[in-house]
């Protein structure tokens with residue numbers, strides 16, 4: 001091998017699986033480029049309140065990884081970036097990357113003066129649209145890199161110049177334009193992960209119509225101190241404390257009309273979220289409506305513990321429909337108890353739809369021909385020589401499995417370079 005550029009590895013996506021692959025490969029002595037679509041690294045885990053099995057805040061794990069990235073000159077990362085094309089073969093790929101403008105350069109100290117000068121508000125995507133934020137924003141409180149972003153709506157507005165002048169560090173660049181960059185790499189790890197299944201497609205559950213019907217990812221943000229309610233779990237309709245909360249499993253999952261597969265994580269996620277509710281409201285009544293409970297490996301213990309709470313009722317039955325009380329704000333859940341075959345109506349203050357994980361590759365495929373399974377996941381760990389899939393781009397899975405998968409992909413990506 002003479003060309004040192006092709007000794008490099010490209011990692012696309014910086015969730016748990018991607019950052020793990022990047023760090024492991026770099027610490028083994030290989031140059032790595034990370035390409036991340038968001039303005040920050042960390043993927044969906046950064047949006048969780050706590051994560052099982054230990055129920056610690058995700059930044060415990062993420063911070064360690066960010067430190068390893070900062071300390072390693074072999075890793076270069078590009079945020080707000082996407083891969084436009086891939087050509088070539090194992091050991092010698094040509095890749096073009098599109099870098100979208102952040103309108104804020106590396107001189108930014110995150111002082112927030114730009115946000116103070118800005119009056120335009122936009123939806124906050126980090127909080128799944130549950131609140132708004134200034135159009136000059138830090139993506140979230142623990143963002144890495146800790147650097148502001150300007151929304152294009154602000155850049156195009158009359159306020160842009162005022163926001164630029166408010167920056168004491170000359171970090172705002174209103175004329176920043178999209179750029180294209182070429183890379184040569186020896187192998188590629190694809191780790192673009194998942195997105196929540198769109199709850200608007202679940203017509204019978206009233207998501208979008210009844211404000212107190214939320215999704216599991218929204219619950220994670222609501223429970224987080226950095227979330228839209230500063231960590232208080234409250235009914236979105238009136239800001240009141242919910243006296244009863246229902247978790248509706250398989251909301252769109254294992255359903256031929258939606259996601260036919262099981263994401264394998266939603267049961268545990270709802271049990272975890274039941275503990276969020278319990279911590280805040282010791283007397284709240286909690287229901288978990290399920291078809292089958294899937295709690296794998298050591299997490300069976302967690303299931304047993306949650307089941308021991310007398311105010312958490314596991315209810316075997318799939319909720320058919322959610323309506324709202326005629327003279328009240330309660331949500332009425334229609335469900336058949338499959339153990340007795342009795343049809344029941346149960347009224348709660350808040351319902352959480354446990355929507356599944358849809359692979360991002362299902363509507364944003366790789367810019368090179370690779371095989372997918374019926375649901376849009378990459379069909380194997382090695383879909384093409386020199387290209388490796390890691391984490392939820394391959395299979396819906398939890399964090400520890402994503403870390404294992406990322407490590408495995410790093411080894412395979414190194415082998416693609418070394419054996420040539």
Ligand SMILES: Cc1cc2nc3c(=O)[nH]c(=O)nc-3n(C[C@H](O)[C@H](O)[C@H](O)COP(=O)(O)OP(=O)(O)OC[C@H]3O[C@@H](n4cnc5c(N)ncnc54)[C@H](O)[C@@H]3O)c2cc1C
Nearest residue numbers: 013015016017037043044051052192193194391392398399
């Ligand atoms: C409600 C809920 C709660 C959960 N709680 C837990 C828990 O407590 N414990 C646990 O172990 N697991 C939990 N999970 C699962 C956990 O979120 C996943 O295991 C984890 O996110 C997988 O990481 P990943 O790197 O594969 O994907 P992701 O986290 O999705 O990361 C993918 C990254 O790729 C980026 N990307 C996407 N497309 C592109 C592109 N085209 N170009 C460049 N970058 C791109 C994304 O912006 C993202 O940063 C939960 C899941 C849900 C639904």
